[in-house]
Amino acid sequence: MDNNISKQVISRLPRYLRYLGSLKDKNIERISSRELSGIMNVTASQIRQDLNQFGGFGQQGYGYNVEKLYDEISKIIGVDHIHNCIIIGAGNLGKAVAGYTEFERRGFIVQALFDNNENKIGNAVRGIKIYGMDSISDFIAQNDIDIAILTVPSAAAKDIAEKVASEGISAIWNFTNTDLDIDAECVVENVHLLDSLMTLSYNIEKNG
Amino acid sequence: MDNNISKQVISRLPRYLRYLGSLKDKNIERISSRELSGIMNVTASQIRQDLNQFGGFGQQGYGYNVEKLYDEISKIIGVDHIHNCIIIGAGNLGKAVAGYTEFERRGFIVQALFDNNENKIGNAVRGIKIYGMDSISDFIAQNDIDIAILTVPSAAAKDIAEKVASEGISAIWNFTNTDLDIDAECVVENVHLLDSLMTLSYNIEKNG
Numbered sequence: 001m002d003n004n005i006s007k008q009v010i011s012r013l014p015r016y017l018r019y020l021g022s023l024k025d026k027n028i029e030r031i032s033s034r035e036l037s038g039i040m041n042v043t044a045s046q047i048r049q050d051l052n053q054f055g056g057f058g059q060q061g062y063g064y065n066v067e068k069l070y071d072e073i074s075k076i077i078g079v080d081h082i083h084n085c086i087i088i089g090a091g092n093l094g095k096a097v098a099g100y101t102e103f104e105r106r107g108f109i110v111q112a113l114f115d116n117n118e119n120k121i122g123n124a125v126r127g128i129k130i131y132g133m134d135s136i137s138d139f140i141a142q143n144d145i146d147i148a149i150l151t152v153p154s155a156a157a158k159d160i161a162e163k164v165a166s167e168g169i170s171a172i173w174n175f176t177n178t179d180l181d182i183d184a185e186c187v188v189e190n191v192h193l194l195d196s197l198m199t200l201s202y203n204i205e206k207n208g
Numbered sequence: 209m210d211n212n213i214s215k216q217v218i219s220r221l222p223r224y225l226r227y228l229g230s231l232k233d234k235n236i237e238r239i240s241s242r243e244l245s246g247i248m249n250v251t252a253s254q255i256r257q258d259l260n261q262f263g264g265f266g267q268q269g270y271g272y273n274v275e276k277l278y279d280e281i282s283k284i285i286g287v288d289h290i291h292n293c294i295i296i297g298a299g300n301l302g303k304a305v306a307g308y309t310e311f312e313r314r315g316f317i318v319q320a321l322f323d324n325n326e327n328k329i330g331n332a333v334r335g336i337k338i339y340g341m342d343s344i345s346d347f348i349a350q351n352d353i354d355i356a357i358l359t360v361p362s363a364a365a366k367d368i369a370e371k372v373a374s375e376g377i378s379a380i381w382n383f384t385n386t387d388l389d390i391d392a393e394c395v396v397e398n399v400h401l402l403d404s405l406m407t408l409s410y411n412i413e414k415n416g
Contacts, residue, residue, distance in 0.1 A: 008216070010410060014403035077406050078413035092304035099300060102385055102402055108409075146412065170412050173405060177310055187415050189408035191401070194310055195222035197381060198285050200397035201316075202218060204354065204378050205286035207395050 009050050013077055015040060016050075020070040032063035082107045084144055085173075088160055089151035090115035090123075090130045093175055097149055098125040111143055137167055146170040154178045161188070217258050221285055223248060224258075228278040240271035290315045292352050293381075296368055297359035298323035298331075298338045301383055305357055306333040319351055345375055354378040362386045369396070 019039050023031060033051075037044040051064070054076060074080040085103075087094045090113040097103075098110050113130045115121065121132045131139065139145065148164045150157055150172055157176040164172065165186035174180050174190045182188060227247050231239060241259075245252040259272070262284060282288040293311075295302045298321040305311075306318050321338045323329065329340045339347065347353065356372045358365055358380055365384040373380065373394035382388050382398045390396060 010407065013410065014400070014406035017406065018403070076410065078409040079406060083409060092300045092307060096300035096304050100401070103405060106402060106406070108405055147408065171408050173408050187408060187411040189404055189411065191404050192222070193308070193399070194314065195226070196397055196399050197311060197316055198222035198225065198287060199218065200355070200379050200381050200395060201286040201291060202221065202284065203395040203397065
């Protein structure tokens with residue numbers, strides 16, 4: 001596998017997986033790059049180019065085997081195995097994320113929430129327990145946690161991120177407004193909801 | 209202005225605005241494409257190319273005037289004026305979105321939430337009132353609402369989206385798991401949190 005896959009291709013992989021997953025659910029066995037192109041809103045040649053970078057799972061005149069392609073992309077994305085997650089911040093957003101069963105179906109299992117609000121500690125969201133912030137370190141060490149989902153107020157983001165990164169977390173999924181740039185051992189994905197809202201706004205202007 | 213701006217450039221505009229906004233907050237008056245490149249993690253020549261598409265606000269040897277560039281991109285994105293929004297679905301996610309003061313600062317003003325849970329109707333989130341679903345149509349008509357933020361269960365998404373689109377909403381910001389594809393008069397932006405989580409997962413694999 002080519003290690004220099006372009007960012008643009010990578011950004012399309014989750015969408016490929018999403019569409020292939022829905023084809024699998026419908027028991028569709030194979031699909032041509034042309035059909036996939038119609039669903040994905042990307043040209044057929046672009047799709048062939050993208051998938052060739054991963055070894056080219058297609059066959060001339062046959063197209064792609066949906067399940068095989070799904071499995072291969074799952075491996076590349078790393079969703080062919082479980083990721084244990086914790087949510088730090090049990091406010092509305094933290095609880096909303098804990099409520100997404102879709103993440104669980106893809107192997108992202110939320111094992112606990114953490115908050116410093118005494119009234120929340122001991123409660124549960126969809127059966128997932130809320131603990132005090134002071135027990136994060138022990139929980140990470142004892143439960144093979146690799147992803148921390150950050151839904152705390154922005155002001156607290158940097159300190160908490162550095163703390164969990166130093167404790168061996170592999171990745172931080174950051175919902176706060178603070179762009180995190182911590183050491184290279186820990187991967188950070190910043191969720192910028194405002195960027196999505198601005199894209200919407202741009203399209204309103206263009207449409208108007 | 210060129211109407212055929214590529215999707216990739218458009219996807220960078222909110223980031224440009226975000227960074228320029230933080231420069232403005234620090235009273236920085238001008239910036240070179242090289243400096244902007246360092247912050248944005250995009251090559252300087254890419255930045256010049258991007259901004260040239262909108263008329264090229266830079267001057268050789270001077271760089272870009274931060275405020276002017278910020279204002280121009282604001283106009284292009286359409287955040288130089290107010291957008292009145294409603295949130296449909298006052299669950300954890302709806303309440304979390306209502307709580308983001310960041311959206312308000314960019315002119316996206318949430319005027320009301322709607323839910324069909326009798327226990328929620330009449331309550332408020334950050335002073336924003338929760339109404340019953342049966343009053344959506346009147347509220348849209350009377351309050352110049354242009355964006356509906358959809359945070360209902362996925363099963364309800366399509367019907368509600370079609371209803372508000374037919375009532376003259378300009379855009380739907382869709383947090384549900386259902387890809388919406390409604391008529392061309394109404395813009396839809398789907399928020400795919402799972403795609404972001406899968407990108408994170410990909411980067412863990414690559415890092416590992």
